[in-house]
Amino acid sequence: MATDTILPSGFEDLSRYLPQWLHATEIDRNRFRVARALPELQDFYDTMMPRLEDIANFLNDFPLDALPRECANLLELALMAMEVAPATEYYNSPDVPNAVEHEKFRIFPLHNNYAVVDAVTTSATNN
């Protein structure tokens, strides 16, 4: 089974967003968001917001530095939800309407605050 299409049980309803909405970094999440149409973002946002509390309660039982892949997938959906939130809550637009161009704006890469444990090799890979 491809690891980027699995979610923990109880969250299978979100699998329609896999793998396209999964991104491990802020740069990639932002790039993905600004290329979507607003109705897509609204649909994702409307689905994710009511689930955030359940998602957090579920994931909080796992150590952030050793997440099973299906948990990391769920976490990345939640992180994407927060990346999308300004678009639907404030800007009513996929991107910031009156903003400096992306080409001039640099998002520096950062170490991620979570790591995935690969069930096959049981070694942690830093995202």
Added chain:
Amino acid sequence: MSFDTDKRLFGEARLNHEKFPRLSTGPVATEPYTSEEYLAREREEIFKRMWLLAGRTEKISNKGDYFVKVIEVLHTSIIVVRGQDDKVRAFYNVCRHRGTNIASGSGNCKFFTCNFHGWVYDTEGNNRHVADESQFFNLDKSKLNLHELKCDVWNGFIFVSFDENPRESLLEQLAELAPQLNDFPFEEMQVAGHWGATLQANWKLFLDAFQEGYHVATVHSGTINEYYTGERNPHCRPSSVRLYDRNRALTIPFNPKFQIHPSEEFAVKTGVSLSQGEAGLKESVPGINPEGDEYFSFDINAVFPNWLLDTSIGFFFIHEFWPIDAHTTRWEATMYFPPPDNAGALISQNQSIALLRDAFREDIATSEGSQAGLMSGSLKEINFADSEVTCRHLYEVVDQMVNGNWHGTRTSA
């Protein structure tokens, strides 16, 4: 004294100038924002003499950790390194042979080896090896150690001075901000967001975009404007302002009628939020809101010359403005949160990170247009409103210093 009773945030009284009557009220000439000659004087009188922000100690938490910082306005780069003796030092990134940079980026090492001819220095700056040494003439290695800069640390912030004999200690330069911010929990936090842009704008003009609220109702119209304005404060005036000899600070209140969104509602359940509104009133941290303003959102502490330290409950962020020339500046912003304990905290932090970053993209969109307008020469003077007193203060402090008045404005009330 706080200005935050309802009448005063939209009344006609010009409260900041009442509080600081020694500040001028007349228009200011635009030349300091465009003149290369003026920048050259800023370089000599300010950037070569003052303690400049190099970074934070968590970047170099282990012995041998180092990073290189480019300081364009001084035509140099520096290495900041934690030695094997655990001491933090800064050196010109200049090999003592023929001037090559001996390090780049960041990392960890026991020795720096120059990529050109292999000279070796240790992390305390000592020259440890000269390749093919016999071929030199009377070479005294003890005089060829790395050129060390004055370096000091306050609350995890690393500063350097290019003045061999700094006129003031770091604490003297930080002045009133140091005791106020002494207990803010900076060291509990780590980088959570890091952004930058090099734009065609003078460093002071660029900095001004982030030290007044007057722009909020326009630049963030229809977006984060609603968080900071509303009936109580339609033009986003600061609820209080503090002007010191060179440093300054302002407190920005939130709109108490702000309707929190679902993402923010979740964020405050598992952490804090940039846009938390009333939820932020439940707790406090040391070092913020020194005048006890109502509906505190965040403080902007302008540390002279060129950076802003914005503190709030549960996070802080900084802006740096590095001049490249009179009309070009490299801006870097970094947001800090405590390391997330669990997934809920990480998801919560990402709400603020995305929103703050997007707001910055709105803020900096005004800078190049403003600079281009000033470069045309068409506008000879700028009128600053009372709510832009911090822009006037920066202007006047700089002008005093380039004209030889080391003490800035002496506006302390």
